[in-house]
Amino acid sequence: MTVVSDVPDLATLQRRAAERAAARAGGADRLRGHIVCDGLVRIFTSEGVEVVALQGLDLVVDRGELLAIVGASGSGKSTVLNILSGLDTPTAGIARVAGYDLLTMSAAKRLAYRRHTVGFVWQQTGRNLLPYLTARENVELPMRLSRRGGRAARRRAAELLEMVGVGYCADRRPGQMSGGEQQRCAVAVAVANDPEVLFADEPTGELDEVTAGDVFAALRTINAELGVTVVVVTHDLQVASQVRRTVSIRDGRTASEVHRIARLGADGVEELVTEEYAVLDRAGRMQFPAGFVDALALRDRVRLTLETDHVQVRSGDERSAR
Numbered sequence: 001m002t003v004v005s006d007v008p009d010l011a012t013l014q015r016r017a018a019e020r021a022a023a024r025a026g027g028a029d030r031l032r033g034h035i036v037c038d039g040l041v042r043i044f045t046s047e048g049v050e051v052v053a054l055q056g057l058d059l060v061v062d063r064g065e066l067l068a069i070v071g072a073s074g075s076g077k078s079t080v081l082n083i084l085s086g087l088d089t090p091t092a093g094i095a096r097v098a099g100y101d102l103l104t105m106s107a108a109k110r111l112a113y114r115r116h117t118v119g120f121v122w123q124q125t126g127r128n129l130l131p132y133l134t135a136r137e138n139v140e141l142p143m144r145l146s147r148r149g150g151r152a153a154r155r156r157a158a159e160l161l162e163m164v165g166v167g168y169c170a171d172r173r174p175g176q177m178s179g180g181e182q183q184r185c186a187v188a189v190a191v192a193n194d195p196e197v198l199f200a201d202e203p204t205g206e207l208d209e210v211t212a213g214d215v216f217a218a219l220r221t222i223n224a225e226l227g228v229t230v231v232v233v234t235h236d237l238q239v240a241s242q243v244r245r246t247v248s249i250r251d252g253r254t255a256s257e258v259h260r261i262a263r264l265g266a267d268g269v270e271e272l273v274t275e276e277y278a279v280l281d282r283a284g285r286m287q288f289p290a291g292f293v294d295a296l297a298l299r300d301r302v303r304l305t306l307e308t309d310h311v312q313v314r315s316g317d318e319r320s321a322r
């Protein structure tokens with residue numbers, strides 16, 4: 001069993017996660033679209049005022065992926081996560097996770113979905129762990145509640161704590177552990193019942209950079225070793241260096257994606273490169289990264305020219321066009 005300190009590089013983890021996920025799914029051809037959001041809309045009404053939190057969000061996450069959703073405060077990140085985790089219902093659109101239709105699901109199915117298909121890690125450590133139980137007892141608890149107690153549960157709890165690098169905390173209560181250790185323990189609790197998908201909402205929001213890195217290492221290990229699809233929501237833009245794909249949300253829509261991919265460099269050595277993509281929705285709309293808009297002072301209208309293999313975008317300002 002792999003422990004956090006032995007974690008291999010991102011590319012190796014990516015391959016391992018894909019292999020484990022394919023094994024879970026029953027073949028590599030069944031990996032596509034573990035999570036699908038299509039034209040997802042969520043409108044809140046409070047005191048007669050409508051707030052459009054999501055306005056046609058598109059997102060596809062494959063089985064076994066490790067994905068971060070980033071965005072400024074109020075961009076709609078928590079709204080997406082609440083919908084995907086079955087806590088909230090969308091107003092319109094498509095939201096499907098592991099074959100469950102989150103719009104039409106009955107209350108009984110929703111409960112089963114939340115108990116067995118998905119796991120959660122929340123920002124507040126107090127929401128993840130019971131303070132009067134040890135780390136091992138916290139991890140055992142979900143299994144006991146699902147009638148999977150006994151020696152097997154004890155063994156799995158110990159293995160999971162080792163896997164996320166806090167095996168040495170097994171007999172400590174949360175109050176005797178650091179914030180980072182508690183969050184890694186929370187990751188073990190979240191996957192105790194072997195969910196297909198793990199959602200984490202700002203899991204490192206209360207941690208410093210180094211400790212946050214340990215928590216991400218734990219999430220990567222769980223993703224690679226168990227083949228669990230992992231979706232992390234955060235406002236921390238630095239997170240792109242910790243995961244393979246980062247989706248950025250702006251104004252309730254998918255704005256752009258950053259992919260980290262392994263490539264062979266000129267010297268024959270494998271290197272990780274970062275590529276940024278804008279997301280085109282079905283109506284052909286896309287959002288430019290804010291940095292591009294600022295750099296060229298793009299405003300209101302832009303001039304488009306179709307070339308043989310690309311589209312050129314220039315300022316629509318007559319003076320700068322001359």
Ligand SMILES: Nc1ncnc2c1ncn2[C@@H]1O[C@H](COP(=O)(O)OP(=O)(O)OP(=O)(O)O)[C@@H](O)[C@H]1O
Nearest residue numbers: 044046051053071072073074075076077078079235
């Ligand atoms: N229950 C609600 N009632 C009314 N408006 C809401 C509700 N929940 C969210 N909103 C609004 O929807 C928009 C998106 O909120 P959301 O919490 O998803 O953003 P976020 O990106 O997670 O922000 P943060 O990083 O600050 O948590 C915001 O304008 C917010 O005020």
